Amino acid sequence: MVSVDGDPGGRAAGTDGSAALAILGGTPTSRARWPPWPQVDDATLGRVGGVLASGRWTVTGAWTGRSPLDVTFAKLFAAYVGTRWCLPVDHGSNALLAALTALGVGPGDEVIVPGLTWVACASAVVRAGALPILADVDQRTLCMDHRAVEAAVTGKTAAILAVHLYSAMAEMDELRRIAARYGLALVEDASQAHGARWDDLGAGAVGDVGVFSMHQNKLLTSGEGGAVVTSDPVLHTALEQLRGDGRRYRPDDEPRILGEPDLEEVGDVQGWNMHLSEMQVALLLDGLERLPGQNARRARAVRVLDDGLSGMDGIDLVRPYARNTVRPFYAYVVLVEPAAFAGLPVEVICEAVSAELGTRVRPCIVPLDVHPLYEPARHPFGRLAGWADQLDPRRFDLREAHAVASRAVVVPHPLLLGTDQQVHAIVEATDKVRRNAHLLGDHRP
Ligand SMILES: *Cc1c(COP(=O)(O)O)cnc(C)c1O
Numbered sequence: 001m002v003s004v005d006g007d008p009g010g011r012a013a014g015t016d017g018s019a020a021l022a023i024l025g026g027t028p029t030s031r032a033r034w035p036p037w038p039q040v041d042d043a044t045l046g047r048v049g050g051v052l053a054s055g056r057w058t059v060t061g062a063w064t065g066r067s068p069l070d071v072t073f074a075k076l077f078a079a080y081v082g083t084r085w086c087l088p089v090d091h092g093s094n095a096l097l098a099a100l101t102a103l104g105v106g107p108g109d110e111v112i113v114p115g116l117t118w119v120a121c122a123s124a125v126v127r128a129g130a131l132p133i134l135a136d137v138d139q140r141t142l143c144m145d146h147r148a149v150e151a152a153v154t155g156k157t158a159a160i161l162a163v164h165l166y167s168a169m170a171e172m173d174e175l176r177r178i179a180a181r182y183g184l185a186l187v188e189d190a191s192q193a194h195g196a197r198w199d200d201l202g203a204g205a206v207g208d209v210g211v212f213s214m215h216q217n218k219l220l221t222s223g224e225g226g227a228v229v230t231s232d233p234v235l236h237t238a239l240e241q242l243r244g245d246g247r248r249y250r251p252d253d254e255p256r257i258l259g260e261p262d263l264e265e266v267g268d269v270q271g272w273n274m275h276l277s278e279m280q281v282a283l284l285l286d287g288l289e290r291l292p293g294q295n296a297r298r299a300r301a302v303r304v305l306d307d308g309l310s311g312m313d314g315i316d317l318v319r320p321y322a323r324n325t326v327r328p329f330y331a332y333v334v335l336v337e338p339a340a341f342a343g344l345p346v347e348v349i350c351e352a353v354s355a356e357l358g359t360r361v362r363p364c365i366v367p368l369d370v371h372p373l374y375e376p377a378r379h380p381f382g383r384l385a386g387w388a389d390q391l392d393p394r395r396f397d398l399r400e401a402h403a404v405a406s407r408a409v410v411v412p413h414p415l416l417l418g419t420d421q422q423v424h425a426i427v428e429a430t431d432k433v434r435r436n437a438h439l440l441g442d443h444r445p
Helices: 042-054 069-081 092-102 120-127 146-152 172-182 233-242 278-309 346-357 387-391 399-405 413-417 420-440
Strands: 085-089 110-114 131-135 157-163 185-189 209-213 226-230 247-249 263-265 315-317 331-336 408-412
Touching: 042 278, 069 085, 069 226, 069 278, 085 092, 085 233, 092 120, 092 157, 092 185, 092 209, 092 226, 092 233, 110 120, 120 131, 120 157, 131 146, 131 387, 146 172, 157 172, 172 185, 226 233, 233 247, 278 315, 278 331, 278 413, 278 420, 331 413, 346 408, 346 420, 408 413, 413 420
Parallel strands: 110 131, 110 157, 157 185, 185 209
Antiparallel strands: 085 226, 209 226, 247 263, 315 331, 331 408
């Protein structure tokens, strides 16, 4: 039997070696089935069924004699993050808008946002009526570079929106220093970092206000969902009414009346309805119980990946800042050196590795200056005089973001819940594609 490169067992059909790669018809590195996400069992179904039977489907519904799950989850999640308060909301995008609105960000203001992040981070600023200023990233972490942030500060800057991309945290000490120096608010988007830590502080508890998404893909999910966290009493008061059309929880010592609305109407701010249904909150309570175990499991997978990949030629790994002591791994990012992969575009490398694993690994998010879903001038505010030019994302210099995006292979978190053998297959598949990359010269994405 011919032993071909990358297939020491000689199982591949081709004798010239080209069939060794799964994408060229060779034997894949792994055939095992990857873990599903989200993870659900009878306990999950029981929790949701309990809500359905309870007659209380939302926090805005009538008092039934029992405190809504929304209140329970808010307390538990605030404790998990390390803030005084949490307000569950319907989406991470709305959590961002609520945070900015509570801080008083609006027309005439600028908000500094990383140029490499999900579109909602910038579009929430536009929805608040403010101008997103895109800052370049640090290739070591893929997070906003504090030097680019400081260079972008103007007399109109109102806030910095830090994003912990793929679970590596932004340099929060530097961003706090800049915020304090120029009198700016610091919003922390921890949508990809449930459970990350900056020394003794949880991600979301470092800035003035923290934002989470609980979308289906996130580490804690109710399908759609989100949360805003803060320890600032003024922000808490504003956020509570913003999310509830001006309503808020009654004080604990106030009597409730069966069948009467449980929330009290205040109206200090003009809000909108961002409440979750109680069925969704039941899923969050279920997920929050599983999260520490899942994070531990992912951390173990990451040790396998770090061990296998760190010495590999042409591979670089994310190097978190020293004070970012815990990463929960929304994704594991492998930075490839194109030259070591026969100069192939990262899209082709991802396709080849995906074929080996029987599941998708992907390039990272597209920088916002060219992201097809970021067209802020098409928002109605784009019609305001002079705004279209200022909103144009192409005016920002995001060369580091583009450089790192051309090298990043993103391994999504469900793969990190696989068996040790499956996780090790990610190392083997990467190595196999690297050693056989020259065979993919004509392969275009
Ligand atoms: C997912 C995500 C959001 C948006 O959350 P939705 O719940 O989808 O609205 C915002 N910021 C970041 C960094 C995200 O990853």
